[in-house]
Amino acid sequence: MKIIGIDIGGTGVKGVIIDEKGEVYVKDSIPTEAEKGADNLVKNIAAMIENMLSASDISKSEVAGVGVGCPGLIDSRHGTVVFAGNLYIKDYPLSSEISKRTGLSARITNDANAAALGEARFGAGRKYEDSILVTLGTGVGGGIVIGGRLFEGGSSAGTEIGHTVIVENGIKCTCGRRGCFERYASARALTAQTRAAMVKNPGSPMWKTYDKNSVCGKTPFDYMDDDPVAKSVVDGYIKHLACGIVNVANVFRPQVVMLGGGVSEQGERLTKPLQEIVDREIFVGTEYAPVKVVKATLGSDAGAFGAASLWIEN
């Protein structure tokens, strides 16, 4: 059985053909051209699918279906994109349009869900039934797999873990609330925390030697061994991140929490202190159902692999 996985991003669309064991037959990518609208996007995705099929010499009769991960609010049951601001798409029947153009059945889910399913099937979660992917990027994204199945919440509109408040009346969030997890634990938040600490401590090594215009989530980690200011930024960030992760773990009780996104590149410098806090704070302790914290392994491939996995039965 072959499956086609499509991961739609704000600037690029990735495609892959795999089998149920995760063997890759072909990969491809195209620009999203979001500003040209949904029909153009579907036309280009259909063309990429045809290209991948001919490049890999796979016939459509061998293909179980097309899985698509798409940003925004997705109605997976009806195969529609309810709203995807970055793609200028609203109430669009993406599944049926892809089917019309390709003659293949299509399933869709939110891109964060797709990435979580990819990591669960073929990445850091492959040994576990219950896993969560927490992506630390511009925001904090979450995807949840429990009992080997993708959990999307009611109306496939749940798992917005980045928009759960951890600091009541805290920093204003783009979603309209105050104190959301992602205002404290995203890469963008870490960058802001780093800048604030630098401005407050102009004598610190980080302040003295770093190019102020290129401060990012990596900066405090680069300096933490020799700069107490950098170290305190990292420690503070990890406390915020742990707070949200334990919240999610107490609600979903996964066997593993996988960290994705740029910040996760810090590996054990992040996962080790997080593991200590999770072990200390998880509800009723670690004896019955421990929760591991690890780095995700598929990187930017997770979405397309996970989208394809929408066609793999548990």
Added chain:
Amino acid sequence: MKIIGIDIGGTGVKGVIIDEKGEVYVKDSIPTEAEKGADNLVKNIAAMIENMLSASDISKSEVAGVGVGCPGLIDSRHGTVVFAGNLYIKDYPLSSEISKRTGLSARITNDANAAALGEARFGAGRKYEDSILVTLGTGVGGGIVIGGRLFEGGSSAGTEIGHTVIVENGIKCTCGRRGCFERYASARALTAQTRAAMVKNPGSPMWKTYDKNSVCGKTPFDYMDDDPVAKSVVDGYIKHLACGIVNVANVFRPQVVMLGGGVSEQGERLTKPLQEIVDREIFVGTEYAPVKVVKATLGSDAGAFGAASLWIEN
């Protein structure tokens, strides 16, 4: 088809025989006698089951099974009570012991889950596929039904919504964390908030006329129409409660959040302002997947009904 539902509480055990439509054939209750241990509890439950069967003239061959809601950490897949402090039970195979004594198959779940399933099938959630029961008692309990199915999280150990932090570094919780939802939104928390406001405002009507020893969650609601101090307690409490409810709603996106426990008796004085906050704060608004806030309707019957519902296919 008849089903037996058992709801184990700290002081009493409730039993019911219903059919899949929720028609009640017989009810019974016995004291828990927690201090006498698990075997005694099972023996008494088995005797109650025999009594209910003979009182209703139902034969065991008509019974699909026994469903049990039990406090504590439950391994529902294996039918064991991992840990139930109030019952002095640890690692006990409750399902198989009940089966041995009754000759009937048994399934168990956590008591909060059972109550949520009861409300979902036969109570305030019966018109909805996706519902959450939030119980405002000594703590804050949660049970989640998505797509008509009970969601227990990984290892059936999730849905501990009371132990998600909404105030980082806030009030110390019994679970070891700081700032948990239940430290701000339980009936006990509301009582503490009321006492604190009274002490701070000895001139208030609430302070002047209320018996200080009987302050409870009802107190500020009784006075709110004429006492600004009481009103501000209620307003503050509702803000905390709304914070946790929107968090849960953003993660599970239910069609309905049902409030149970003593505080929920306040009805619209609670649900109306909560609905306003939920509608304002829910992720990407109410257009696609609105979330209603209502009072639960089954009261203390929810647990036994929900336990029985473990045998009703979706």
